[in-house]
Amino acid sequence: MDFSDVIDALKYVSSVAKESEYLKCVEDIRQSGLETLRVEASARREKQSAAIKALHSFDIEMVKLRVILGLAKQNRTESESTALENCISDLEKQRARLVQDKRSV
């Protein structure tokens, strides 16, 4: 076994090691990517759940408000009516924002 054979053997070992390291890196990155996707999906679910909960709470309170508003309708003057309409319109805008938030999550 002369020097050239030793070099050839080392070259073979180094190329095998390089290939093996490459495959290991690819696999590690692939696993990490999958983990990131899992975390991303979980974070999105968490955010969507919060958005839906917010929307439900809002809708329940809105229903209650509308019921009371209907009961109070008969006693309203014009200025009160405007104030209440503004209030409802503002709340409707809030609801639209909540829906937008939910969609954007």
Add this chain to the structure above:
Amino acid sequence: MDDFEIIEPTRDQISVKDSRTSNPIGTHREIVHAVAGNMDKIIDIAKDIVDIEKMKVQSSAMLAKMAEDRKMLLAEAEAYVAKKNADTHNVVQRMRVIQDLLRDFYVHNQASASGLSGEDFSRIITELLTRTE
């Protein structure tokens, strides 16, 4: 003196001695020659080693970035949920105040009893909307 005999060095012994003294130069030449002859392969091996180290560094940098991204995603989701809960609580409280106002001054028809006029009511609602926005 009769027990000892002087022996002249033989040819073999001389040749061994010669080879020992002349080998360092010969070996050195052989190594230089072998290295020169295999220089391209040696460079390839060195390149492979450098590539392996480079891959390790790049891979660990990428993995660290991904781990950081995951942390960021979790922190962002946590912050979003906290903010959303706080906002929802705020809006719900605001709507409950309006409900209470309506219930107190209209449903139970206590406006005249409390002395709150329609204009006062409008002002309160407007202020409530402005403050909580």
